[in-house]
Amino acid sequence: MAGEFIVPVLAWLAVIKALHLGTWPALDRTLGSLAAAAAYPASVLLFTLLSWYCGILGLPILLALLPFLAGIALAGSRGFYTKERLRSTFAWDLAFLVPFLFMLEVRWINPTISYAEKFMDHAFIASIMRQPIVPPLDPWYAGGTLDVYYYIGYWMNGMLGLASGVPSTVTFNLALPTVLGLAVVSLYALGHLLLDRHRWLPVLALLIPNPSAIYHIVIGNSWFDVLWGSTRTITDTINEYPIFSMLWGDVHPHVISIFNQGFLLFLLVFAYMRWGTLTTRGRVILCGLAALSLGSMPGINSWDVLIYAPVTLIFGLLVWRRYGGSALDDERSWMMLVAVPPLAVAAYLPFYLQLGSSGIGGIGIVPAPSDPVEFLLVHGFFLAILVASSAPDIRRRPYLLAAAVPFLLAGYPAAAIAVVPLAYLIARRRFTAADTLAILGLGIILATEIIYLKDNMGETYFRMNTIFKFYLPAWLLMGTASLAIVGEWLGNAGIDGRMPARVERVLPALAVVALLAMPFAINIDFGYGSHTLDGAAYLEGSHPGDAAAIAFLRNLPGDQIIVEAEGGDYTYYSRVSSFSGIPTIVGMPFHEYMWRGDAGRITERSVDVRAIYEQPSRAVDLARAYNATLLYVGDEERDRYRVSIPADVLELIYDAEGVQIYRIPG
Known part of the structure; x- marks a missing residue:
């Protein structure tokens, strides 16, 4: 390093x-x-x-x-x-x-x-x-806060x-x-x-x-x-x-x-x-x-x-x-x-x-539940352990398998899979810590097969956030419970007694070495690497003009609001506000729409940003309406807009490597 x-x-x-x-x-x-x-x-x-x-x-x-x-x-x-x-x-x-x-x-x-x-x-x-x-x-969102x-x-x-x-x-x-x-x-x-x-x-x-x-x-x-x-x-x-x-x-x-x-x-x-x-x-x-x-x-x-x-x-x-x-x-x-x-x-x-967030829009019934094979490809490891741990109970009380029937008849086969170990864990009535964690995790993946929380992700991805946000807690609950069960199995099998003391001491050290060697032994470079801990270092090679200008802005004191190009979500646009922390008029518009809804008037802000760059007679007044103090002109702005700004009434405070930064008069 x-x-x-x-x-x-x-x-x-x-x-x-x-x-x-x-x-x-x-x-x-x-x-x-x-x-x-x-x-x-x-x-x-x-x-x-x-x-x-x-x-x-x-x-x-x-x-x-x-x-x-x-x-x-x-x-x-x-x-x-x-x-x-x-x-x-x-x-x-x-x-x-x-x-x-x-x-x-x-x-x-x-x-x-x-x-x-x-x-x-x-x-x-x-x-x-x-x-x-x-x-x-x-x-x-210039003028706004993260209370959303x-x-x-x-x-x-x-x-x-x-x-x-x-x-x-x-x-x-x-x-x-x-x-x-x-x-x-x-x-x-x-x-x-x-x-x-x-x-x-x-x-x-x-x-x-x-x-x-x-x-x-x-x-x-x-x-x-x-x-x-x-x-x-x-x-x-x-x-x-x-x-x-x-x-x-x-x-x-x-x-x-x-x-x-x-x-x-x-x-x-x-x-x-x-x-x-x-x-x-x-x-x-x-x-x-x-x-x-x-x-x-x-x-x-x-x-x-x-x-x-x-x-x-x-x-x-x-x-x-x-x-x-x-x-x-x-x-x-x-x-x-x-x-x-x-x-x-x-x-x-x-x-x-x-808090100013609008929250969720209610609870819906899942019309298209998970394919059971896909469901097992996500939860199969833990489900297998929990079913295996319930095997003695299944032999004693096979009639509890009928708990899956209502879900099968209703067209929820993945829910039918989850309810089997859940039914046996509840019927066991031990409620040990591990059993309780398993019950809670199974309850989550069962519930998310039946209901979802409504948001603004559209009809196709109606349950994307529900699965996304609830599956991680379910993973931790079922995972810790399942692995605790595995630990009990190892203890009951007497594995420790047959393992030489020297080996038992060496194994943790080997595990540490393997873990620390793994990132280099396996190619986990996704093609975005620059072998540094500075997440902005790559700009010096790919966007040198922005790199120098952003370094200038990061050291600029005072309360600032900057005008930069808006070019949609998950793109290089909005990079100036992202790297500097200085608010811009609007960035990543779909994100802002998800948080603020129609009341945020996100489209109007995008239109105003275009006008600032393309209509010099309106630029200063529009920028002042958002209390903007700085105007950024770089390659992305020139690609996105037909840039025509009133340079005669703006103060040029930075000009290097194809980037100009202007101070907007108060």
Whole structure:
């Protein structure tokens, strides 16, 4: 890796470790040996929340670091950081660092902000880092803010970038390594709750592909086609799985949220399994952590809360049923059920009050359900494990197979497949943590065969977002449950007893080496690589004029609004606002239409931008109507419009390599 990026990476890791060290002591008495693990995701979420409130209050963002530094000082003065304690957290440090380095290699190979949703993702991060205010400015809708979208995940990464002094184009490529590292820590900690041995197995839910990917590999497709084809398996939908999302590289809400989903599952399972061992203080802290995680979900990826709010309530009921269930509840088992939801809402209450999104348009019945073969190519691995685990029950009570009949008669064969293991898990009535996770995951994929949430994606892709956003939580729920079952099978088979101790010690090291070698052993270069961590570095070769001009704009102080060409979505247009974070009149118009609807008058803005470039008599007045301060003229503007601007009334402030930037008179 180029030496120039060692310092930014180390600075980024130093901030995360400082947050971790400042949070860990507060969790130690509650979570015990798992406190150091939980402190990784908990500290990042807490820093995000504190910095967000600094943004609301207009305070310097770096003030959000003070509670963590104070925590380190206080714990240090009390002798908390002993050699034994620091040594005990080494495994968790590695659990974060190894996947972080793996993804860092992946991003170094494919760093460019140039395709899919990357322009959008970086635009939001750049806007937030340029002006860290709440709600953040919308870089593609001058005068508007991001109160129409879930932006907290972008805020999280932007604040880590500001705290570590890393520019947004590098922050973009450090975001997913951080997400994967935090997710691995969370699921590894969950493995410590679910299994006595092979506790790393739940982590595989983040790393294994679906059966469709295996099929594409077998038929000899390229890696690009393997990844793309395996996530478009169910017709007219998107069915991503975690390792695809990581390799594809969009720093998008559904990907950022993966670590927080794993963290909440860890907290809920911890409460279910260990509530009775906690003091009242410990229960309060655990409820606070669960509220912090659940409360962050609507702002990181709002679709998640539609799943995890009910999941939290279900676990709250299970805790109450297991430890209380009476009027004289000495265990205070009602706290998870009663305290967590309102605390979660309160944590980010200003977000809800500011939210201007129109939301979904209701619930519809799926008229064209999934093909059963396509369904199995997505969920087949986990379904096979869950059916196999139910085999003894199937032999004892074969009549429960009749649960599939109504769905078959109604024309929903994929739902009929999912309902079989679901029926047996419910009839078993064990409701262990693993069984409960499996039941919840199966319930999601069953429900999405029957109903969908209405949005503006059109008739063909009517259930695309429902499948897209709900399948990832289902994958994590079924995946962790299924892999925990595999761990139980391995333990019952006595695999550990037959494995030499030396081999058992060497295997983890070999797995680490294999993981870190994989990005180089397998060609995962999608053709956008420039072997750097700067996502904008490729512009110097492909668009040198824009590269220099954008570098100039990124250092331009003050509140600015820039006029640039609008050329549709998923194109190189809107590149100036995306790379600089300076708002433009309109960019990526379909995205803006999805968020703002007809009230946004997106088409009118596009027409006005054309007039600014082509009608010199109207240009200044139209630009002033949007409070624009800058006018950008580069190759894309000349290709898109018949450029004729009133240069005599504009101030030329930049002119190099075919790009001119004018200041618009106030």
